[in-house]
Amino acid sequence: MHDDRKLVEGRLERVLRERIRPAIHPATTPLDVEIWSTPGEPVPVADGLAAPTRPITAGTAWGAPWGTSWFKVTGTVPAEWAGRTVEAVLDLGFTTRQPGFQCEGLVHLPDGTPVKGIHPLNSQVRVGSPVAGGEEVHWRIEAASNPDLEASGVPFQPTLLGEKATAGDAPLYVLGEMRLAVLDETVWNLVVDLEVLGELMAELPVDGARRWEILRAVSRSLDALDLQDVNATAAAARDELAGVLAAPAAPTAHRITAVGHAHIDSAWLWPLRETVRKVARTASNMTALIEDDPDFVFAMSQAQQFAWIKEHRPEVYARVKKAVADGRFVPAGGMWVESDTNMPGSEAMARQFVYGKRFFLEEFGLETDEAWLPDTFGFAAGLPQIIRAAGATRLLTQKISWSKTNPFPHHTFSWEGIDGSRVFTHFPPVDTYNCEMTGAQLAHAVRNFKEKGVATRSLAPTGFGDGGGGTTREMVARAARMRDLEGAPKVDWAAPADFFAEAEAEYPDPPVWVGELYLELHRATLTSQAGTKRGNRRSESLLTQAELWATTAAVRTEYTYPYEQLEAIWKTVLLHQFHDILPGSSIAWVHREARETYARIAEELQDIIGQAQSALAGDPSGGRELVFNSAPHTRRGIRAGGASARPGDGGAVTPVPREGGGYVLDNGLLRVEIDARGLVVSVYDRAARREAVAPGEAANLLQLHPDFPNQWDAWDVDSFYRNTGSDLTQVKDLSVEGSSVRVERVFGDSYVAQLLSVPADAKRLDIDTLVDWHETERFLKLSFPLDVKADRYASETQFGHVYRPTHQNTSWEWAKFEACNHRFVHLEEPGWGAALVNDATYGHDVTRTVRDGADAGTTTTVRASLLRAPRYPDPETDQGVHRFRHALVPGATIGDAVREGARINLPEHTVTGTAADIAPLVTVDDEAVVISAVKQADDRSGDLVVRLYEAHGGRATATVRVDGFAAERPVPTDLLERPLADAPQPAVADGGGWSLALRPFQMVTLRFGRG
Structure with a gap:
């Protein structure tokens, strides 16, 4: 032939x-269809089942944006089909352009029992195999008419469909055929x-x-x-x-572990309430597929999504629990949600694992051993220690394949964090977390796998996500044919833990990657939706304060520790750290709700803090003002809490006029000159006798750039944005306001007001910036050109800091032109450094230049990213009023940066009462050892839990003391507050307390029993 x-x-x-x-x-017959559309938000299932319906035929428009319609579908299996396999094909008006991101539905029996979800590429529902003929079909379909935000086929176009109030009510879909069919x-x-x-x-x-x-x-x-x-x-x-x-396949064929998967963003191009239903639809699909196929294994991450099913669809949850018990529906990841990992603070990142792992333990009796983060936008260098402290040892991710500059050199490797902790990490070479088991995808995985010759296996997360309904029967059938097929990799279904066990066994000494896993894409997620980011930072700060003061009050007074309330708030904050909420890449609806939620949370937490501090202060009629300080740092050590009648920092110095215009702020430690433009032209450190601002430059300089990335508007900022821009030097008003210099500017359609002040007894320049922002596709930066020769700088991350180069010797260094910091950025040359601290921003850039002329010094410029204005997916991103607080700290050591970063995020509170000075509950005698949490044990035992870490990057030996109750010897625990049998035990210290030795950046959790 x-x-x-x-x-x-x-x-x-x-x-x-x-x-x-x-x-x-080969044979079909139409079903009868009727419809009822709810005029508002989704109704309970019972209401949808009972609602009156009217006939509707194929070709009829239905479904207002974000609406819900209940379809009544009835019919009879023809007698002549007896002995055949029969299913229904239910077309809500799907397009096959993509498997999700449009209308979808959940089929119910008349009694409300869920049957199966229907989706664009998974719209069939089994009736019988074989049928007897004459069976009556009677279903109700809860159908969501969620907008397809890219229905035009042109991506990233501004749309009003992302907010219910602006989406209109014109029907989005046209009903397709609903038929019974012989399969x-x-x-x-x-x-x-x-x-x-x-x-x-x-x-x-x-x-x-x-x-x-x-x-x-x-x-x-x-x-x-x-x-x-x-x-x-x-x-x-x-x-x-x-x-x-x-x-059969060759004995050397690559082995692929297929894991059923449905990547469901907890919010993105739909609101949180719709994710609740997406998860129920997908879980119904996957439990049905598990019943049909004995080999199929499905994994679902995000404890929050399991909790949603439990709360909202208990009948679906019952099926999930059975499949989990059978080992076929596998809880994966051990986190509350698949969160962003760059921006969450230390405690928040730890609590993602605490609440996620505890949910899986309590609900299913399962201890997950992996972090499952396929779609997160890069991974902070502090994460390995947190994973290990949660009792896990492994990580799966996929997103690094999206990097645009440098291909990552490994697919299976050991990832080392800032403290030396390592986790076994796999990055699937299939390069997708929505694998369909196609020949092209699997062949790509084989060719792409970078560990050839030393490892033989990889993982493929298989299934449609985000409304696609998960794994399909076609994917399962393809995998079955490639179980052992010549020319193809060998494919088997298994749980993630099984894959990791086999991968570790065959590759016991993988290569090591040290430091952050930086994603060379989506850098603008560190800045987009500033209101969401401020809400997150404020919530994190208030939560740690609430736990501290509630614990202190519970130990020393009759105050009752609010376990349930704090847990509920933590879970809400953790949910909003999901990797499309906190990064600012969701629709307007999501971010509006986030801002509302953060405001509510702030009120609740301030109430908890206020009640606890009032309990400690005593009778408010006593007239004595007590200043409660949550910032843990002093220049002598660390304290958790404490209050006294002494004032905070003694106020601020008064501005005096400057020759040539402007003002001078001088407290004897620092002399700051603000010129007639409202720019800081000198910050002189008197003790060091040196200038912080580079010669001829100006700090506190607002800079405005065009911001129109090639794609992914809310996600991306491309390097060419720096090619053009303008310095905002025109001043509308320059005046004295109290002890501050007030600077007002107008630019474009926006307005900015800044207050610059210097405390009376501290070496720092405080900058309070208010921006009424009405720009579009612009990027606002706040610049500080410093006279410092630094080859690297430190950015705070979880439980420590990470160093990044200031130069661009390689493409890896160049690609980090926008990066993440938490509360501080610090740079130094031997003997002198400077820090920029903040209370709400994350994105920043650091660049260096060598000056011309006889000086030939080095200018290192730190710029904080304040605001953007992308138009997709939220066309009104960041429009409105924002507040940012920064402080420049000249002469700062890394310890000063840590202390000042905490201070600006943990304001003092004043309460009136009769109590004398209130001693801190916990103290540590070494300022390098920072207390990150003081709380009562989650098991309600009343035990005290203290988490601390070495913050300077060196070794430390510190004494921990507890005041206010007879504490037993502390027991080192994991994040879930379980004793660690092999951990070094604290020794009794001279003079009381317990001595603790820590390696650089080591985090330790101590549990104190109540003696």
């Missing part, structure tokens, strides 16, 4: 499209056979024997098929393929 290769491949494509696939359902399983299997072989053939070498064996078998199969009677001849066509499908 001398068939031309391209001729056979073209023949296969057309015959599949025009003859074989249409023959999957010809032989034809269906023939389709899968031919798809798998055709895709495999396309990936094999053109001159290889295996490719030609498959091609000839496919040709014979098509010859055996009568195109006028596909159903009668499908079995014969399959017979011609049996031989090539039976040929």
Whole structure:
């Protein structure tokens, strides 16, 4: 036989499209359909089932944006179909452009029992196999008409559909056919056979024997098929393929562990309330598929999503719990949500694992051993220690494959964090977390795998996400054919833990990657939606304060520790750290709700703090003002809490006029000159006798850049934004306001007011910035050009800091042109440094230049990113009023940066009462050891839990003391407050307390029993 290769491949494509696939359902009959649309938000299932309906026919428009409609679908299986397999094909008006991101539904029985979700590429529902004929079909479908924000086919176009109030009420969808159909399983299997072989053939070498064996078998199969009677001849066509499908894979074939998966963003192009329903639909699908296929294993991460099913759809949850018990529906990841990991603070990142792992333990009795973060936008260098402290040892991610500059050099490796902790990490070479088990995807995984010769296996998260409904029966069937197929990798279904165990066993000494896993994309997520980011930072700060003061009051007074309330608030904050909420990449609806939620949380936490401090202060009629200070740092050590009648920092110095215009602020430690433009032209450190601002430069300089990335508007800022821009030097008003210099500017359609002040007894310049922002596609930066020669700088991250270069020797360094910091950035040369601290920003950039002329010094410029104005997916991103607080700290050591970063985020509170000075509950005698949490144990035992870490990057030996109750010797625990048997035990210190030795950046959790 001398068939031309391209001729056979073209023949296969057309015959599949025009003859074989249409023959999957050889007989159909229409179903009767009626509809009821709820005028507002979704109604309970019982209400939807009972609602009155009216007839609707195919071709009729339905579904206002974000609306819910209940379809009543009825029909009778024809008697002549007895003995056949019958299913319904239910088309809500789907497009096949993508598997999700549009309308979707959940099918129910009349009693409300969920049957299965329906989605664009997964719209069939089994009726019977075989049927007897005459069966009555009576279903109700809860259908969501969620907008397809890219229905035009042009991505990233501004749209008003992302907010219910502006989306309008015009129907979005046109009802398709809803029919009962005979499923010809032989034809269906023939389709899968031919798809798998055709895709495999396309990936094999053109001159290889295996490719030609498959091609000839496919040709014979098509010859055996009568195109006028596909159903009668499908079995014969399959017979011609049996031989090539039976040929076993080579012993050296790459091994792929398929894990059923449905990546469901907890919010993104839909609000949180819709994710609740997406999860229920997908879980219904996956439990049904588990019942149909004995090999299939599905993994779902995000404890929050399990909790949603439990709360809102208990009947679905019952099926999930059974499948979990059977080992087929696998809780993965051990986090509350798949959060961003760059911006969450130390305690928040720890609590993601605390609440996630505890949920899985309490609900299922399972201890997860991996972090599962396929879609998170890069990974902070402090994360390995947190993973290990939570009792896990592994990490899976996929997103690093999106990096645009440097291909990551490994797929299986050991990732080392800032403290030396390592986690076994896998980065699937299939390069997608929505694998469909296609030949092209699996061949790419094999070619792409960078550990060839030393490792043989990789993982493929398989299934449609975000409304696509998860893994499909077609994906499962493809995997079955590639279990052991010559020319293909060997595919098996297994849980993530099984994959990791096998991968670790065969690759016990993988290469090591040290430091952050920086994503060379989506850098603007560190700045977009400033209101969401401020809400997160404020919530984190208030939560740690609330725990501290509630614990102190509970130990020393009759105050009752609010366990349930604090846990609920923590879980809400953790939810909003999801990797499309905190990064600012969701629709307007999501961020409006986030701002409202953060405001409510702030009120609750301030109430908790106020009640606890009042309990400690005593009778408010006493008239004595007590200043409660939560900032843990002093220049002598660390204290948790404490209050005294002494004032805070003694006020601020008064500005005096400057020769040539402007003002001078001088407290004897620092002399700051503000010129007539409102710019800081000098910050002189009197003790060091040196200037902080680079010669001829000005600090506190607002800079405005155009911001129109090539794609991913809310996510990306491209390097070319720096090519053009303007310095905002025009001043509207420069005046004295109390002890501050007030600077007002107008630019474009926006307004900015700044207050600059210097405390009376501290070496720092405080800058309070208010911006009424009404720009579009602009990027606002706040610049500080400093006279410092630094080859690297430190950015705070979880439980420490990470160093990044200031130069761009390599493409890896160049790619970090926008990076994340928490509360401080610090840079120094031997003997002198400077820090920029903040209370709400994350994005920043640091650059360096060498000055011309005799000086030839180095200017290192730190710029804080304040605001952006992308138009997609929220066309009104950041419009309105924002407040930012920064402080420049000249002469700062890394310890000063840590202390000042905490101070600006933990304001003092004044309470009136009769109490004398209130001693701190916990103290540490070394300022390098920072207390990150003081709380009562989660098990309600009343034990005290203290978490602390070495913050300077060196070794430390510190004494920890507890005041206010007879504490037993502290027990080192993991993050879930379980004793660590092999951890070094604190020693009794001279003079009381317990001595603790820490390595650089080590985090330790201590549990004190109540003696």
